[in-house]
Amino acid sequence: MNRSANTDMSGLAPFSGFAQIVDARVLARAQRGDMQAFAALYAQFGKPCYGLGLRLTGNAAQAEDLVQEVFLKLIETIRSYRGDAPFGAWLKRMTANAAIDQLRRNKRFVDADPEAMFAGPETEADPAQELDAVSLLQRLPPRARAIVVLHELEGYTHTEIAKLFGQSESYSKSIVARGLQRLHAAVATPQAET
């Protein structure tokens, strides 16, 4: 049976997102600076990269900027990729780092104190999409959203998040706890009894 490279060990479920396997020839061509190879890598990973960017930033325009930044960096740094980690994991890490850099560059998001971070008014969500997935995440401050997404959705540990943000583990734990608390509160909207 001919099992595609982009399926799991059973040969049935296709790998998706950042878990996809890259054709070694495409990778080699990209490392030689072939733009067509980069176009092939974008065709394969542009979507998961954009998805992660959208989850981390909560904003389509910022997610597009993020993807652009990541792929421009990829073009410049792919020669340094030695294959120690799967390519998708490497790219995912690069995307997360770029999102964190974007948060750092935006001064108003650099609030390291969890208390202060959650002290501000909650972002208004569109009442028509009260429980819409994206609008739910938008109830969190930008930095808290990125931390909650990394921990709850992308599988990052508190240790990893602390390292990425240059903070302590307790900082990461505190943000995640408070973030989830806020999301729970948003979902448990009081309903009028008849």
Added chain:
Amino acid sequence: MTSIDPKPGEEVNTILHRIADAQPEPPADLWARIEAAHGARSRRRRLHRFAAAGTLCVALVGAFALRSPRLPSAAPEIDWQARAQALELQLLAIEHDQRAPAATAVAFDAGPATSELAEIDRRLQAAYEHRTYADQLVPLWKRRSELLDALIAARKERLTLTRI
């Protein structure tokens, strides 16, 4: 009276999983924009490299010019004004030595040369009055030197003949 949803945690988890499973499509032209940005960045870098190389070349040439000993010019520039003035003094000295001015016409007809010399002097005077650029004066001083050379040669020749 209000009631709270008993399982908000589950609902949040469901929503978060929905977010994780979502595969939003990036804009169709995003790769074209990335390629364009890469092209622009490459061009900028090439330009910077070119400018840096140019600056380095200029700096190297400048440093070389400052450090290298000055080579003598192949054809040193002649100060025609100084030369003309020196020749004039020489001519005056020769004329002063001459004992027989009557022989001048026989040995050398200095008329055309002296009249041209007078014309050159007039033009030089006019040039200085009109503040003419120095490089425009050079041909006049050069011609004056040539005429004085000719007059000196003629006077010397006549002096020799007179003494014989």
